[in-house]
Amino acid sequence: MPLFEAVRLAFGMIRAQKLKSFFSLIGAFIGVTFLIGVVTIVNGMDRYMKEDFAGKLFGVNTFTLRYRPFVHVGEEPSREERRALQRRPRLKIADYEALSSELDPRFLVGVESMNQVEAVVGTKRSRSIEVRGVSESYFRIKKIDIAEGRVFSQPEVEHGANVVVIGSEVAEKFFEGLNPIGRTIRVADFPYRIIGVAASQGKIFGFSLDKFIIAPYTSQIERVVNPHLVVDGIIVRAPDIPGMHEARTQVEAIMRMRRHLRPGQENNFHFETADDVLSFWASISRILYTALPALVGISLVVGGIVIMNIMLMAVSERTREIGIRKALGARRRDILRQFLVEATALSTLGAALGILFGIGLAYLVDATTPLPASVSAGSILVAVFLGVGVGVVSGVYPATRAARLDPVAALRFE
Amino acid sequence: MNQNHVLIRTEALTRDYEMGVEVVRALRGVDLEIQRSEYVAIMGPSGSGKSTLMNLIGCLDTPSGGKYWLNGLEVSQMSDDELARIRNKEIGFVFQTFNLLPRATSLHNVELPLIYGGVNAKDRRDRAAAALESCGLGDRMGHKPSELSGGQRQRVAIARALVTEPSIILADEPTGNLDSMTSEEIMKVFADINERRGQTIVMVTHEHDIAAHARRVVMLHDGKISSDRQQTA
Numbered sequence: 001m002p003l004f005e006a007v008r009l010a011f012g013m014i015r016a017q018k019l020k021s022f023f024s025l026i027g028a029f030i031g032v033t034f035l036i037g038v039v040t041i042v043n044g045m046d047r048y049m050k051e052d053f054a055g056k057l058f059g060v061n062t063f064t065l066r067y068r069p070f071v072h073v074g075e076e077p078s079r080e081e082r083r084a085l086q087r088r089p090r091l092k093i094a095d096y097e098a099l100s101s102e103l104d105p106r107f108l109v110g111v112e113s114m115n116q117v118e119a120v121v122g123t124k125r126s127r128s129i130e131v132r133g134v135s136e137s138y139f140r141i142k143k144i145d146i147a148e149g150r151v152f153s154q155p156e157v158e159h160g161a162n163v164v165v166i167g168s169e170v171a172e173k174f175f176e177g178l179n180p181i182g183r184t185i186r187v188a189d190f191p192y193r194i195i196g197v198a199a200s201q202g203k204i205f206g207f208s209l210d211k212f213i214i215a216p217y218t219s220q221i222e223r224v225v226n227p228h229l230v231v232d233g234i235i236v237r238a239p240d241i242p243g244m245h246e247a248r249t250q251v252e253a254i255m256r257m258r259r260h261l262r263p264g265q266e267n268n269f270h271f272e273t274a275d276d277v278l279s280f281w282a283s284i285s286r287i288l289y290t291a292l293p294a295l296v297g298i299s300l301v302v303g304g305i306v307i308m309n310i311m312l313m314a315v316s317e318r319t320r321e322i323g324i325r326k327a328l329g330a331r332r333r334d335i336l337r338q339f340l341v342e343a344t345a346l347s348t349l350g351a352a353l354g355i356l357f358g359i360g361l362a363y364l365v366d367a368t369t370p371l372p373a374s375v376s377a378g379s380i381l382v383a384v385f386l387g388v389g390v391g392v393v394s395g396v397y398p399a400t401r402a403a404r405l406d407p408v409a410a411l412r413f414e
Numbered sequence: 415m416n417q418n419h420v421l422i423r424t425e426a427l428t429r430d431y432e433m434g435v436e437v438v439r440a441l442r443g444v445d446l447e448i449q450r451s452e453y454v455a456i457m458g459p460s461g462s463g464k465s466t467l468m469n470l471i472g473c474l475d476t477p478s479g480g481k482y483w484l485n486g487l488e489v490s491q492m493s494d495d496e497l498a499r500i501r502n503k504e505i506g507f508v509f510q511t512f513n514l515l516p517r518a519t520s521l522h523n524v525e526l527p528l529i530y531g532g533v534n535a536k537d538r539r540d541r542a543a544a545a546l547e548s549c550g551l552g553d554r555m556g557h558k559p560s561e562l563s564g565g566q567r568q569r570v571a572i573a574r575a576l577v578t579e580p581s582i583i584l585a586d587e588p589t590g591n592l593d594s595m596t597s598e599e600i601m602k603v604f605a606d607i608n609e610r611r612g613q614t615i616v617m618v619t620h621e622h623d624i625a626a627h628a629r630r631v632v633m634l635h636d637g638k639i640s641s642d643r644q645q646t647a
Contacts, residue, residue: 005529016517324513327474328574329502329530331495407474411513 006337010345013314024310025350027303028390032351032383035296036358036375041365042288044374049281053204058274059142061244064112064233065099065251066270067091088268090230093217095258096135099234102254106239107247110137111217113225113232117188119213121174129170131187133217133225139165141237144214149181149196152216160218165196169210187213188224206370233272300386303350304394311343311398322402323410336403343395344388351387355380419450420483421581421614422471427480427490428637429466440466442637443480450581451612453604455625458634465586467634468618472505472584473497485581502531506575510587512567514559514574520546521555524574531578545577546570549603565596572603576613583607585617589624601627 014021058064068085077085096111103109116128138144139151144165152163164185171180180194192215201209215221217231226232236251238244248271255269315322322335330338359375366373429441440463448454458464469475470482473489476497482490489500506527507513514523524542533541546555549569559567568588575583585604589597605627607613619625626645633641 002532012517320513321515324515325526325530326498327472327501327507327513328527329498329578331498331530333495334498334530408469411474411509 010342028350031299032354039379040362044372167210308394326407339399344391347391422448455628508585510590545573
């Protein structure tokens with residue numbers, strides 16, 4: 001019997017026994033749904049982290065000098081290590097000034113300090129808004145475009161003018177329908193004049209990047225964000241990746257000198273780059289990818305067992321049919337092929353439904369949660385192979401039994 | 415070419431069944447010769463071995479001893495797959511319980527042996543349709559067995575047996591599930607294909623008036639041939 005006939009026969013049988021077929025393909029279905037769903041989301045995260053996240057949050061070819069790491073990658077530090085980190089000297093405005101004057105002028109240097117504070121405009125109030133005290137270079141380093149108004153000028157920074165640039169969401173919240181330029185906003189009980197509104201920065205993982213108020217680091221905001229003369233981070237942007245490494249080397253040398261570190265002594269400051277976050281993400285995705293085959297494997301094994309049982313049942317139910325087919329000239333391999341194709345059709349159908357459902361699920365997650373989704377062609381290919389594989393493996397035993405039936409006994413079977 | 419057109423020849427054919435510790439000797443040495451275009455009825459009480467002989471002639475089973483030539487080929491030593499091929503090419507079965515596939519249409523049921531014979535789809539359809547037509551079922555091709563009467567089902571089965579143009583039609587109690595009027599009708603079909611096409615027919619029955627349609631009656635008793643006579647219609 002040609003393969004085409006066997007396939008047609010198998011689908012005829014699946015159509016004729018819809019409910020039973022549905023139950024038998026559910027194992028392969030769940031396994032593949034899972035596979036596609038998880039891979040799609042992890043893959044989406046991966047692309048997102050590499051393409052969007054790093055650039056948006058850290059900026060391209062940019063690193064931030066901090067006195068200690070914000071996030072820990074890998075093992076949690078011990079108490080002693082944590083204490084040692086706490087004891088490190090903070091970064092000072094003097095450090096920033098030294099770096100600005102000593103670094104190669106190719107590199108843009110900025111300063112940044114942050115805090116969450118209350119902001120009030122008239123009767124409207126927001127309990128917790130991120131305020132940043134920054135240098136005028138900050139906007140160029142972070143590529144923050146201005147939608148309305150302007151950024152602060154160098155004289156404004158030098159004189160510590162109480163002016164602010166606000167994020168687009170802040171503008172919307174406090175000045176819905178009004179032009180915020182020139183109006184006043186009270187930040188931590190001190191009035192500031194709004195001189196600019198930033199263009200929208202978008203979102204990461206559903207969190208808006210437009211809820212911020214930016215003031216010169218020399219303004220009244222200094223009291224709010226950090227102890228006197230202390231800054232959170234010094235940001236350096238290079239024109240390209242080799243430049244970034246060079247800048248880092250220069251910054252390290254300058255800082256070691258300023259801190260009087262002897263050769264062999266460890267740095268008591270930290271470079272934060274997108275790599276930190278990316279390597280943290282890589283370790284998470286590695287865990288997901290190692291756990292995934294086990295989870296998928298379990299459901300496929302269960303699915304395979306279900307199919308095998310259904311096929312064994314089908315063989316005994318259709319013993320007489322097998323007898324008839326044999327009497328009419330079906331060879332062992334014809335019967336074997338018939339049942340093998342049927343099992344494979346079941347599991348492949350399950351896998352196909354699983355692929356559709358998995359993609360649907362991933363997009364549902366994409367639409368309703370901040371997790372991004374991206375379907376990978378590789379996972380679909382793997383799913384199809386798994387579907388076919390499970391069918392063949394679980395079909396072999398029942399099909400062999402069917403093929404070996406004695407025609408006389410099979411014909412007499414009631 | 416065999417001059418006397420011997421189609422079936424058996425020599426001391428035996429078949430034993432092991433039933434636990436006991437050995438049941440269903441056939442105890444059968445020597446039988448059937449020529450082309452003969453119409454033979456095999457009769458005998460139950461347990462006489464007629465079904466066993468039928469299964470051996472039909473290549474559904476292999477003998478424990480003795481030899482069997484079908485159309486000049488010794489089939490008693492063939493493998494399973496070779497036997498399947500012989501069944502497909504040389505033998506057309508008609509069973510007491512029809513043995514049609516319940517979910518398939520008449521046309522598909524008749525096509526079935528051609529599928530296993532490797533005939534292409536178009537020829538298959540044409541030949542199956544022609545076979546059904548010749549059995550008077552030209553208007554029932556799309557019907558499933560459950561939508562047909564007993565007589566019609568048996569005609570579908572006969573069409574299926576004829577469609578491969580086999581050397582022999584083997585009928586096992588072909589009227590066992592039919593009323594007497596329908597039985598007569600089916601017997602006419604057999605007589606017709608025997609006379610007009612010269613189709614060899616071997617039929618197992620225990621009914622004398624059915625056996626009366628055949629031109630030769632072989633009686634089996636305790637696994638041996640007890641009588642073998644020609645009869646005139």
